[in-house]
Amino acid sequence: MIKAIVNISLKKGVLDSQGKAVHHALDSLHFEGVDDVRVGKQIVLQLDTKDKEKAKKDVTQMCEDLLANTVIEDYEIKLV
Amino acid sequence: MTKVSIVQFPGTNCEYDTQHAFDGLGASTELVWHKSETIPSDTDLLVIAGGFSYGDYLRSGAIARFSPVMKAVEEYASKGGNILGICNGFQVLTEAGLLPGALKRNEHLHFISKYHNLKVINNDNTFLQNLNHDDIVNIPIAHHDGNYFIDADGLKELEKNDQILLKYTDASGSIKNPNGSVESIAGICNKQKNIFGLMPHPERAMELLLGSDDGVKMLQGFTKK
Numbered sequence: 001m002i003k004a005i006v007n008i009s010l011k012k013g014v015l016d017s018q019g020k021a022v023h024h025a026l027d028s029l030h031f032e033g034v035d036d037v038r039v040g041k042q043i044v045l046q047l048d049t050k051d052k053e054k055a056k057k058d059v060t061q062m063c064e065d066l067l068a069n070t071v072i073e074d075y076e077i078k079l080v
Numbered sequence: 081m082t083k084v085s086i087v088q089f090p091g092t093n094c095e096y097d098t099q100h101a102f103d104g105l106g107a108s109t110e111l112v113w114h115k116s117e118t119i120p121s122d123t124d125l126l127v128i129a130g131g132f133s134y135g136d137y138l139r140s141g142a143i144a145r146f147s148p149v150m151k152a153v154e155e156y157a158s159k160g161g162n163i164l165g166i167c168n169g170f171q172v173l174t175e176a177g178l179l180p181g182a183l184k185r186n187e188h189l190h191f192i193s194k195y196h197n198l199k200v201i202n203n204d205n206t207f208l209q210n211l212n213h214d215d216i217v218n219i220p221i222a223h224h225d226g227n228y229f230i231d232a233d234g235l236k237e238l239e240k241n242d243q244i245l246l247k248y249t250d251a252s253g254s255i256k257n258p259n260g261s262v263e264s265i266a267g268i269c270n271k272q273k274n275i276f277g278l279m280p281h282p283e284r285a286m287e288l289l290l291g292s293d294d295g296v297k298m299l300q301g302f303t304k305k
Contacts, residue, residue, distance in 0.1 A: 010184075014229060017187050017260065066146070069139055069175065071182040072229055 002047045004059045005078040008068045009040030043067055052079055082107040082303040085123040087153065087169075089114045089144045094130035094166065094283060101283040101295065102127075105303045114147040125162045125302045126153060128169030130222075130281060140183060140225045141171030150176060162206060162302060163275045167223055170267070170277035179270055179277045180238070181230035186223070187260025193222040195291060196258055198266050198280060199249040202242040205273045210297045216253055217246075217294035219280040221266075226279040228261035228268075235262060241271050246278060 010016045016038050023037040045062075047055050059077050068075040084102045088095045088111050099109045112119055112126075119126060133144035144150070150172075157163055157178055165173040173179040186192060200208055200215040211217070230238065238244050245267040250256040257264040259279075267278025282295030 014184070015187070015260070017185055017189055017227075021189060066138070066142065069142065069182055071174075072184060 002049060002052060002055045003080045004045040004047055004055060005080065006043040006045065006059060006063060006067055007040055007076045007078070008043065008063075008073050009038050010072055011074050014072050055079055082124045083120065083122045084109045084125045084127060084302070085112050085120050086110070086127045086129050087112050087114065087119075087149055088129070089131070089133035089147060089172075091133045091135055092129050092131035092168070094168075094281065097281075098127050098129045098166070098283045101286045101299055102303070104286060105296070105300055107303050112149060114144070114149045117148050117152060119149070119152045119156055123156065123161065124304075125164060126156055128153070128163065128165040128172050129283075130167030130169060133168055133172065136168075136225070139171075139175065141168060141173075141175040144168075144172045145176040154178065157275055160272065160274050164207065164302065165275075165277040166281055166283065167226075167279055170279055171225060173275060173277045178275050179268060180234050181228055181262075181268070183225045183279070184227040184229050184260075185225055186227050186258075191222075191224040192226070192258055193220070195219070196221045196266075196280065197249050197251050197253075197256070198246040199253050201244045201247055204242055205245070205269055205276070205301075207269065207276045207301045208245055208298065209301045214253060216249065216251060217298065218251075218285070218292045219282055219294055219298075220284045220291075221258065221280045223259070223279050226259045226261065228259075228265045228279070230262055230265075237271075238265075238268060243268050243271060243273075245269055245276065246280070
């Protein structure tokens with residue numbers, strides 16, 4: 001079994017309103033030294049395979065087809 | 081008689097308003113369940129109605145675009161058939177790649193539900209043919225993810241090909257952007273001008289008694305004289 005962790009976030013240059021709101025809230029709580037906040041989502045997949053290469057290929061396809069909208073989002077895949 | 085087919089996903093909730101609106105304009109209407117692999121062959125206009133298909137899970141419209149009916153929708157589109165996506169329907173069409181760009185969470189993160197003025201930017205198309213350039217219409221908006229995004233190159237293409245249909249404005253026609261959309265864009269069409277998408281709800285503006293009948297002229301663009 002391979003666990004795939006997919007992190008999806010808005011692309012650089014696409015305004016992240018939620019990140020901005022959270023940043024603002026951190027500021028008002030007096031947390032200092034936060035330069036930037038991005039809010040994304042994480043999708044965790046349990047894969048029925050031991051083949052890491054196949055897993056990476058399959059999950060990449062899942063991201064391209066469904067999990068991310070590549071017009072506005074980037075994705076990052078970690079296999080554990 | 082104009083035949084309007086209206087796609088229904090689990091979570092669609094504007095299909096009956098849409099049906100009522102087109103019935104009132106003298107069209108014949110038919111609902112098409114998302115599991116159908118075909119759409120009625122006499123369809124003159126296919127509407128993807130508003131709502132929250134599949135609970136808006138993952139992203140608005142992201143799951144609906146893989147419904148069985150969408151293959152038939154894509155085939156209909158490729159043959160030049162007229163398609164109108166309203167609100168969630170617009171989101172489904174962008175997710176399916178039938179319209180460029182994407183709809184993001186509203187800039188101020190609120191769900192917005194109110195009347196909003198829109199300015200007609202291009203009327204050289206079936207949808208807005210009964211309106212004039214710069215006309216102002218007052219149409220309800222009701223969305224959480226209506227913040228239209230397209231990159232700079234994509235925007236140039238839209239402008240070059242007269243694909244921007246409507247922009248959010250105030251009553252005098254000055255830009256007033258409720259949700260952070262690029263260039264205050266409320267609706268667009270594809271380059272071939274047979275696929276239309278907008279966040280506002282013209283089907284909810286069909287009777288003055290209910291606040292506005294500005295949707296009549298819009299939807300009449302699709303009904304035969």
